[in-house]
Every structure is written in C-alpha cells, then in structure tokens.
Amino acid sequence: MHLLRRVAVESAKSVVILNDAPDDATREVKALADARVLKTILAVISCTGEEDMPPIVAELHLKAKQDLARRISARVAIIDEHSILAKLMVQTSRISGLAQVYDHVVGFDGNEFYFHRPEGGLGDLTYGELAFHFPTCCLMGLRSKDGRIAINPKPDTRAKADDEALLLAEDDSAIRFSRERVPSAAPVSPPAGPRGKAVEKQMIVGWSEKASIIIDEYSKYLVAGSSIDVVVNAKDDSIEKAFCDVSKRHPGISMHLMESDIGDPRALSGLRPEEYDNVILLSGEGGEAELLDSDTIAVLLSFRQHFKALGQKDQKTQLITEVADSENIDVIREAGVRDFLISNQFVSKIYAQVSENQAVLQVYEELFSEEGSEVYLKPAALFLDDLPRRVSFADLCAAALAREETCLGVRLVSEEDDADKGYGIYLNPAKSEAFSLRPEDCLITLAEDET
Numbered sequence: 092m093h094l095l096r097r098v099a100v101e102s103a104k105s106v107v108i109l110n111d112a113p114d115d116a117t118r119e120v121k122a123l124a125d126a127r128v129l130k131t132i133l134a135v136i137s138c139t140g141e142e143d144m145p146p147i148v149a150e151l152h153l154k155a156k157q158d159l160a161r162r163i164s165a166r167v168a169i170i171d172e173h174s175i176l177a178k179l180m181v182q183t184s185r186i187s188g189l190a191q192v193y194d195h196v197v198g199f200d201g202n203e204f205y206f207h208r209p210e211g212g213l214g215d216l217t218y219g220e221l222a223f224h225f226p227t228c229c230l231m232g233l234r235s236k237d238g239r240i241a242i243n244p245k246p247d248t249r250a251k252a253d254d255e256a257l258l259l260a261e262d263d264s265a266i267r268f269s270r271e272r273v274p275s276a277a278p279v280s281p282p283a284g285p286r287g288k289a290v291e292k293q294m295i296v297g298w299s300e301k302a303s304i305i306i307d308e309y310s311k312y313l314v315a316g317s318s319i320d321v322v323v324n325a326k327d328d329s330i331e332k333a334f335c336d337v338s339k340r341h342p343g344i345s346m347h348l349m350e351s352d353i354g355d356p357r358a359l360s361g362l363r364p365e366e367y368d369n370v371i372l373l374s375g376e377g378g379e380a381e382l383l384d385s386d387t388i389a390v391l392l393s394f395r396q397h398f399k400a401l402g403q404k405d406q407k408t409q410l411i412t413e414v415a416d417s418e419n420i421d422v423i424r425e426a427g428v429r430d431f432l433i434s435n436q437f438v439s440k441i442y443a444q445v446s447e448n449q450a451v452l453q454v455y456e457e458l459f460s461e462e463g464s465e466v467y468l469k470p471a472a473l474f475l476d477d478l479p480r481r482v483s484f485a486d487l488c489a490a491a492l493a494r495e496e497t498c499l500g501v502r503l504v505s506e507e508d509d510a511d512k513g514y515g516i517y518l519n520p521a522k523s524e525a526f527s528l529r530p531e532d533c534l535i536t537l538a539e540d541e542t
Contacts, residue, residue, distance in 0.1 A: 095138045103145045105446040106135055110150040114173075114300065118153070125156040132163060148446045168449045172438050176413070177304035178459040179437075184293070184369040184411040185312065185541070188468045188502050191514045192535055196259070197440040202519045204444075204454050206234055208255040209268035219246030219492045221256065223273040223485065228260035229499050229519045231537060234450070242457050243464035243497045243537035257454065259499060259519045273522040275485035277493060283473045285542035291317045294364060296353060296390060297373035298323050298330050303337045305371065310341035311461040318345040322362065326350055353390050359397050367408050370394065374413040383415040388422060464537045468502055472530035479529040485522040487534060497537040504531050 100106065108131050112124030128149050136144050147167045151157045157169045183190040195201040205228075213221060222230045232242040234255040241248070242257065250256075260266050291313055295302060302321065309319055323330060326348065338346045351358045364370055372390055375383050391410065398406050414423055417436060445452045458465055471478055474490035484498070491498035499518060503526070506515030517526070518535065526532075 092134050092138055095134055100135055100145070101139045101143070105146045105148065107442055107446050108132065108147065108149040110152060112152060116152075121152040122156075125151045125153050129156060129160060129163075132160060132167060136164070146446065146449050148442055148449070150442075166449070168445050168452050170438070170442060170445065170452065173300050174304055175438065175441070175455065175459060177301040178308050180301070180371055180411060180413070181305055181308040181312070182459070182465065184371055184409065186466075186468050187409060188507065188514070188516065188533065189466060190411075191516050192466060192468070192500075192502075192518060193437070195513070195516060195518045197437055197444065202259050202261055204231070204448075204451050205258045205260050205263055205266060206255045206448075206450060207258055207263075207266050207268070208253075212252050213250040213254055213256060213268075214270075216250055217246060218244050218248045218250065220272070221250060222488055222492065222497070223275055223522065224269050224271075225256070225258060225267065226269055226273050226522050227265050227267055228258045229488075229497070230256055231259055231454075231497060231499070232257040238450070238453075240450070240453055240457060242454070243495075243539075245495060246492045261519065273485050275483070275489040275522070277486075277489040278475055280476045281493075283476075283494075285540075286473075288314045288542065290314060291369075292367045293317070293319045294362075294367045294370045295319065295321045295373060296323075296370060297375070298333075299373050299375065302373060303333050305373075306334075306337045306346070307340065308461065310344050313344055315343040316345070318347070320347045320349060320362075320367075322349050322351050322353065324350070324352060353393050356393070356397065356400075359393055364394060364397065365401055365403065365406070365408055369409045369411060372410065372412040374415060381416055381419075384419045384423075387412055387414070388419065391423060464497075464539050466499070466535065467538050467541055468533040468535055469538070469541070470530060471501075471528045471532045471534055474534055475528070478532075479527065481525050481527045483523060483525045484520045487526075488522065491534060491536050494538070498534050499537065500535040501526050501528070502533040502535060504529070504533070 108128050110124050110128055112121045128151055132147055132149060135147060139145065141164060144164065144166055149160055149167060149169055150172065151160055151169055157171060160167050160169050179193065196203065216224065218233065232240055233244060233250055234240045234257055235251065236253045240257060258266060293309055295305060298321065306319055321334060331348065334348045351362060353359055372387055374387055391412065394410060412423065414420060441455060457463055474494065475482065487501065488498045500520060501517050503515040506512040509515065
C-alpha cells in the first residue's frame with residue numbers, strides 16, 4: 092500500500108495487474124501468484140476506497156480465483172487469456188482471413204470499439220435504419236442502460252431513448268451521427284438462403300492448456316459425423332485423462348488421440364494431413380519466444396515438405412498456428428501458414444483496450460462465443476447475384492441486413508497475399524466508398540453462423 096500511494100494510485104485512470112507465474116508453472120505456483128494478484132486488488136481498494144477505485148484489469152490463472160476477483164467489485168475485469176486465444180484459434184481456423192481482421196481491431200492504430208450516444212439520443216429508429224446514420228463508422232450493436240450489449244440484433248429492433256450505439260471506428264473523433272440517412276440501394280433479388288453445413292475433419296498437433304478449450308469450441312460448431320484428431324509426440328497420463336474427459340462431453344464427434352513424430356516424413360505421410368480441413372499447431376507454453384517459435388517452424392517445415400511432395404496446386408488444408416515472436420512472421424508465412432496469431436501481442440493489446448474501457452471486454456467475450464453473432468468472411472455472391480460490378484459500401488450494408496447480418500468491411504481475394512495492401516482487408520470503410528467486387532470476394536459480416 093505504501094508503494095501504491097507513492098505512485099499516486101488514487102489518481103490513476105486504470106490499473107493493470109499482471110501475473111508473475113508462467114503458463115507452464117505448477118498449480119501450486121499459479122495459486123500463489125494468483126493470491127498476490129488478489130492481494131494487490133485489495134491494496135488498490137484500500138488506498139482509493141471502493142467507490143473511488145480506478146478500473147482494474149487483472150490476470151489470473153485459476154478459475155476459482157477469477158470468479159472470486161469478479162465478485163470483489165464490478166470495476167474489476169478479468170481476462171482469461173487461454174480461453175480467448177483458444178476460441179480465437181478455432182474461429183480463425185474455420186474462417187480464412189479472420190486473423191487479419193482481428194489484427195486490425197485489437198491495435199490502437201486501426202479500428203476500435205466505441206460506445207456512443209449522440210446528443211438527443213438515437214431517435215426512434217430501428218437497428219437497420221441506424222446503420223445508415225453513421226457515414227464514417229460501422230454500427231455493430233446496441234447497449235442498453237443496464238449495460239447489456241446486443242451485437243447484430245435483428246434489423247427491426249428499435250433503439251430505446253437511452254441506448255448507446257456500439258460502433259467500429261478509427262477514433263472517437265471519427266464518430267459522427269447524421270440526422271440524414273446515407274443513400275443506399277437494397278439488392279433487387281432476394282438474398283441467398285442458408286448454406287448447408289458439411290462434415291469436417293480437424294487436426295490439432297501438440298497439447299497445452301488450450302487444447303481442451305479448442306476441442307470444446309470446435310465441437311460447438313461441427314455437425315455430427317465430424318472428427319477431431321489430436322497428434323502428440325508422446326502421450327502421458329495427464330494428456331490422456333484430459334482428452335478422455337473432453338471426448339465424453341461430445342459423443343457426436345469422433346475423436347482420436349495419436350502418437351506420432353511429425354518430423355519423420357513417413358510418420359507424417361501416414362497421418363494424411365491433406366485430408367483434413369484445418370491443422371492447428373499448438374505452441375509450447377513457457378520459455379523463450381524464440382525457442383517456442385523454432386519448434387513451431389520445424390513442425391511447419393515438415394508439413395510444407397509433405398504438401399510440396401504431393402504436388403497439389405490447390406491445397407485444401409489450412410495451417411493455423413500461434414506465433415510467440417512477431418519477428419518470425421515472414422518465416423512462418425513462407426512455410427505455408429496464411430492465418431496466425433501473435434498471441435502475446437494480441438492479449439496485451441486487449442489488456443490495453445480494456446484498461447481504457449472495461450465494456451470492451453464484454454464485446455470480445457460476445458464475439459468469441461459460439462452463441463450469438465460472430466465475425467465471418469462470406470462470399471459476396473451470397474449477398475449480390477449480379478457480380479462482378481462496382482458497388483458502394485452502403486449498398487453492401489443493405490445487402491447484409493437483408494440476410495440479418497451486419498457488414499463491417501470487405502476482403503478482396505486478389506490482394507489476400509499482399510501485405511502492403513493489408514491482405515485485401517478493408518475494414519470500416521466510409522459508406523460512400525465503392526469496391527469492384529467479384530463473386531469470390533468476401534463481405535466481412537457479423538452473423539449468427541457461417542451459413
């Protein structure tokens with residue numbers, strides 16, 4: 092408390108409390124580290140008083156300690172790093188390009204989430220109408236007076252007088268509510284109906300604390316008859332027990348735990364990874380970032396050589412991995428990975444955003460959940476049947492609303508490998524901006540599922 096007073100904690104805008112136990116620490120070490128975080132939370136409250144305490148963002152490992160911290164005060168936000176990264180890896184593995192979309196969102200140099208209530212309120216307008224009254228930012232949802240957030244509500248949902256708009260904007264200074272509606276034209280033809288869901292095959296290479304969460308999340312999306320295979324260098328009792336527990340929770344999904352030396356070409360060939368939709372490579376936990384990435388790159392090279400030996404021009408299987416050190420991105424891309432997560436940077440940026448506005452954490456939790464609406468990249472042909480042609484972003488927003496979806500941007504397939512053009516991602520363009528779209532280009536939308 093003496094040290095906190097020396098740094099004038101009572102005048103802090105927010106407090107971020109990091110945990111000093113690494114991911115691969117024992118449960119006992121994590122419990123002690125969590126106890127120190129809880130003690131720090133109480134020390135802040137003692138210095139400032141509960142009514143005047145600044146918002147606190149804290150890192151805790153154990154669920155029981157997380158629940159306890161949340162009960163201390165509504166002004167304490169807890170980020171479950173493993174859960175966020177595991178859920179995000181599942182989403183990005185199933186939706187190519189999604190990793191780049193989130194990379195645009197989490198940093199302070201791109202687009203961010205804001206809550207805004209214009210002077211005089213949002214008016215007696217529906218969600219579908221309100222979308223065209225923000226010419227320079229994207230409406231994503233509504234927040235009620237009691238703090239509940241509805242992401243991508245039905246277009247006919249009428250805003251209440253004291254509701255706030257959830258917006259995606261470059262900066263709060265870029266937010267402008269126009270009393271005049273931005274002109275837009277809804278598609279002439281009716282929107283395409285839902286697409287059918289196909290049986291999927293997923294592979295996970297390696298095991299970490301995130302593995303069980305990833306399997307749980309995958310199972311929420313997959314239809315009966317789909318499969319999830321986990322490949323490890325060597326099984327042990329803890330892995331087998333965790334795998335058995337998660338398998339029992341999802342009897343409709345076929346699951347197998349296999350031992351294999353991925354570095355052996357014959358062993359890798361026997362796994363037939365080319366028959367899988369996605370392969371997630373789990374990074375190790377704890378240790379130096381460079382060492383973790385070196386192991387990941389070695390595994391990636393094995394997969395790259397395998398696919399190259401097959402001589403397939405169109406590789407169906409997507410490789411998804413974590414990256415510990417951002418300086419290794421170019422090497423990892425060369426190994427054939429299109430989607431990746433810089434895990435430490437991603438979580439750190441979320442900490443920074445939540446320290447500015449704790450409600451942002453609720454937005455991320457909603458987006459990373461299988462329930463409700465999430466971010467998808469869907470073929471433009473689902474929304475418009477007269478492509479290719481040039482179309483304004485306002486018209487794309489109208490086309491998405493016709494399918495009860497919210498359009499946040501576009502992805503141009505012709506630029507998806509061009510880093511200088513942001514891999515073809517155009518997030519939150521002005522409603523007046525126009526794009527030359529082909530049927531294979533994608534709309535970035537908020538939707539309840541991939542259909």
